[in-house]
Amino acid sequence: MQHFPVFLSVAGRRIVLSGGGEAALAKLRLLLKTEANITVFAADPHADLLELAAQKRLRLVQRHFDYGDAMCARLVYAANEDALEDARVIAIAHDEGALVNVVDDLHNSDFITPAIVDRDPVTVAIGTEGAAPVLARAIKADLEQRLPSNLGLLARMGKAFRAAADILPMGRKRREFWADYYFKSGPRAFETAGKQGVQNALETTLDRHLFTDGRKGHVDLVGAGPGDPELLTLKARKALDAADVVIYDRLVSPEILELARREAIMVNAGKEGFGKSMSQDRINDLIVQHAKDGHHVVRLKSGDPTVFGRLDEEIDAITAAGIEYRIVPGITAASAAVAQIGQSLTKRDRNSSVRLVTGHDMKGFADHDWRALAQTGEVAAIYMGKKAARFVQGRLLMHGADPLTAVTIIENASRADTRVIATTLQDLEPTMTDAGLNGPALTLYGLSPRDAVQAASTLPAKEAAQ
Template sequence: MQHFPIFVAMAGRTVTLAGGGDVVLAKLRILMKSAASLHVFAADPCEELRDLHRAGKITLTERTLAPGDAAGSVLFYAATGDIMEDKRLGEIARADGVMSNLVDNLEDSEFITPAIVDRDPVTVAIGTEGAAPVLARAIKRDLEERLPTNLGTLARIGKTFRRAADRLPFGRKRRDFWSDYYFGKGPTALSEGGEDALRPALENLLEAHLAQAPRKGSVAFVGAGPGDPDLLTLKARKLLHEADVVVYDRLVTGPILDLARREAEMIDVGKEGFGTHTSQTEINALITGHALAGAQVVRLKSGDPSVYGRLDEEITTCEKAGVDWFVVPGITAASAAAASIGQPLTARGRNAGLRLLTGHDVNGFADQDWASLTAEGAVAVFYMSKRAARFLQGRLLMHGASPETPVSVVENASRPEERIIAATLGTLEPTLSRANLSGPAVLMYGLAPRGAAAALPDLQLEAL
């Protein structure tokens, strides 16, 4: 993020602009919606600027900006339409101690003006760091269509009621009240009785919420998928937006955590094989403790919660504590990895079954029914298999598996840094050791990357 978005207080402050034509007029159209005093310097102003000055909407000085003219302003815009002149004027403003924007010159500007959706007092600002103004305009157009025109009225009346709403305890109870107003009772009252009906609706709604018993806490076991935030379910996104507490695993990626409500308490309980560790007992106590205190807890697990996620232990803990719970499935790494190599997990005539196995468990390397895996066409996906690869290779070969059996290892499935390692059972090691994998990986026994998958531009396909 090269430009940090903020909203600047404008009331009682001055914005200075330099320019006399269409460029400065375009900036004035948006700035005139603010409470700032606008002062324009132009040696040869167009008639529209003079009209705005006569109407009292701006102050116009008919000369070129000079040192000291911008001093005391909150912002300065150089909008002459001449790149070199704008740079000269920007230097004057900076010498006066004012942040400057040179229109259509991102490199020399100290701030940028975003595209704005105006539902005063609700304002949505959209920026692309100057990279794609056309994209910002497209997003603005989409939001203009989605946000009702009466949203500003609801927010303006709601703002006058904020002190009264402070009777509700801070946190979820207060958020529930405002949610009911903006997405339920408020729009209904406005459509049926007009603006005058909003204040009585707020008063009735507040009394109803004050009389409500505190909402019980609960735990949602949510699958975060393999890492790509676009693979989250809509329900998972909704719960992250509403959560009071998010208890998350090590493999949940930053872009997914960023979707959580900003005020939510974020608790990292990551476990690393043979490394840092949060005990299951601690995790159980955290999720039930917060839920019993009334919090809406999201227990966020990478992949799908029901696949090697110790889900049963955590559900049992919730049941013993009398905590309500539910499960939101996610895309497991096996599905994401299969998509990356372009192979179905089951195929007619190849394998009628699929096994999801673990390379190691709490007792070390996990033993399996190796004989069943040596059948022709058998397919299995091994989780947590990086350290167990040599063990798996040895056991399968010992039980008669062909050394030519294809094996694919997908690291960081679905993520930008994804890698695909193509091997056979016979070459699996030392292939994996040479690959020096550092991210989470699944081993797909019996599946080779398809040619179409190898051609995808975002994949790193390695045959070591």
């Protein structure tokens, strides 16, 4: 270890920076987050530096750095973008006993400024001894995603509450209280009621841990998106990280299930149209029972839970049991599919509205206002339409739809084994049957792929890669 990591107290202390260009401004973006008194020496300062000085955010001296300027400085930064001038700053600073950092010059720097994840007062510093700055940036990006943006507020309020929490016995009970607050009750309260909600959560969470075993169940109704794990929202990823129990649908991809925490109980609640499936009542019972047992339950649904996801039935069961819940939306299959073919669901002078319809429901093939769809020129995204393809085709043609209306079938939208099949309404069947689709398929009525996209994506994934 060439550089020893420390957190230096700079509140009310002096930090000096020499330089007036882009490099100086880049360094100041970080330094201005501190409570230090910052002085900048620049003979020809950037306009943004003049503005920062006018705002009293720093002291600007419009001349070159010289002897006496580093006196009592905790740190000195040389950001002149000129090797000779930086060398002069180093010599003066060392003569006056200050530590110097030279921007983009590890060899001549006494200290380095690491990549920082700022959730004040929670700060994470990442350094690689200058060996791999790109790796430090990647780690920083990953931590930025994992640590909630409100963590700083939660930490400040938690710190003020520590004396009250000391009523809990030292050890497991106190640890469980703080884990509950920081990772469950606190973030949820902030989402729904802001700062006041967090204060209330601290008090109610303390009461719960003081007078009970502290466990309180919660349900997250989470959209897993169309299958590509990179399309999973950050909030969904965090829910999977925290879940005690994951109750998932058949169409959720294995790659997304792999993101659940290793200790989580995984429950397959697969439902398949016209085939074997777990009843909705049974799924409701599982959700409620696990939550009553004090678990954090993630009900993981393919796509977006608010689109053909039987969401209301599950919410009714959860609320009837007096359990708290949260809905975490996901990217629905229609959005992923239309993006894959290079189109949009709405377009000026083509269609100002779009219909999301399902090919079948609990009673069988679903009936909709096919006449309106056939005659208005709207675009429709048809979910669960494989077995209903001939029914949909017949209804639209019967109500006067143009047989040559473009239709695109997308199997496994967003996944590695995706397929795109361009056809027309008159050929929807037998095209659908002849394609031998095995994965989930979405039918886009009124849209065809852009040529460049179609040429690449109609091939099976393995062939397209060759």
